[in-house]
Amino acid sequence: MIVTRFAPSPTGYLHIGGLRTALFSYLWAKKNNGKFLLRIEDTDKARNSVEAANAILEAFQWLGLAHEGEITYQSQRDEIYAQYIKQLLDEGKAYKCYMSKEELSELRETQMANKQRTMYDGRYRDFNDTPPEGVEPVIRIKAPQSGTIIVKDGVKGDVSFQALDILDDFVIARADGSPTYNFVVAIDDHLMGVNQVIRGDDHLSNTPKQIVVYEALGFEIPSFYHVPMIHNHEGKKLSKRDGATDVMAYKEMGYLPQALLNFLVRLGWSHGDQEIFSMDEMMELFNPEDINKSASIYNTEKLDWLNAHYIKNSSNSTLAELLSDYDIVLTSHDKKEIILDILKDRAKTLKELGFLIQEILQTPTSYDEKALKKAFKSDSVEILNAFGAKISASSELHLPSDYHALMEEVVSEMQISFGKIGQPLRIALLGKLSGPGLDSIMAILGKQETMLRIANAITFQA
């Protein structure tokens, strides 16, 4: 069984990059009838917050990414880690290091001065004497001092590191006894049964250290898939400074979960020429082996297109429900159907859709200057009067076609082109020259409101 996980550290909201790795992990587990687990990496008490953890959960909920079982909180697992630290100590695979912080930084400075790489020199590796006074020791693991460590990566291929280049006896427990990241990751992944690790490739250089831990503890090493970063416009790692990276901000801006997910799944992954993926298709087709090797640049043009696509293809009832989050409440059933029919292929976001709806429902309080100049001619008042009279006289006005028939009548009786009535009428109804079909608008507004707007325009011009 395939078990994947998403393991954020709760130092802020869930961002786009994290969401993408979460999505990849989720899809891969689901595709294989496996499990997708969630672990909160909150061992750094100073920087973590409960709010941040909740924000991540909220985002998951909005997107419908459900994790399996209980959430693992690292902060609640101190005894477990302590147990493994003791084990390594007992087995002589780790040791106490009494080097003070001052001594350590002194060592670093000399190394830098000599253009050597900075690393711990192993001075307490085989220490048996009486420890120095007043220093709380850290625990260091005995890492190999030579040889090659190969990370078998499903995305990058085999990546090999020389122990000499990158390893030293790194700290697995701080002076206060708390364990460090590279140590707990290995333990938690093993204990949780995670066997496929999908994460950002900024972790690739950490992986050899984790492999040292896996091997010291005799754990089986999982498969790794290091997915390339998402970069900002400058080509740098995406950070909080790069505008909207908070996933929940996309909800506020009016993006649909499906559009965001579809957008992200195509960032760094593809399946031939296919652009549109339903959740089911993603689950069926996704394979981490197909993830790109190169980083991608974050650019929302395609997200807008996808969002427009999903809005267009959503049912009116779905849209009406979603719009309530944007303070748009559509009451009458008929109106709701017509208004969404004509507007849903004009909006890139739900927020925009809401705006377009308001624009139609509100009686114009002013008229666009250029529109008046261009389309409100000397005979326009006469034409509008004639049309208004027809509306006033008609008792059966419900459908767009009812209004359309009246427009046709005016056109043929007055021997004018359709534009002669359409343009001024559009100004009267909307205050400007662009917008959806007039017959539908009138059907939405109803007889009274339509007559009012026509009368207003005539008064304004007269």
Add this chain to the structure above:
RNA sequence: GGCCCCGUCGUCUAGAGGUCAGGAUCCAUGGUUUUCAUCCAUGUUACAGGAGUUCAAUUCUCCUCGGGGUCACCA
């Protein structure tokens, strides 16, 4: 700086030892539309550079250049 990863249209990407290097988006133009949007059609734009292997390289190898990541008692 050491180590590691990466390099196809502006962007997201497909591609394979021989392709007119494909799709999508964006942009532009045309059609549809009384208008705008949608939709449809058309078009501009790419294999970082240099060697090598080969009959043939954008594809394989090496170098250069460029970009990124990582080097903590953070995660």
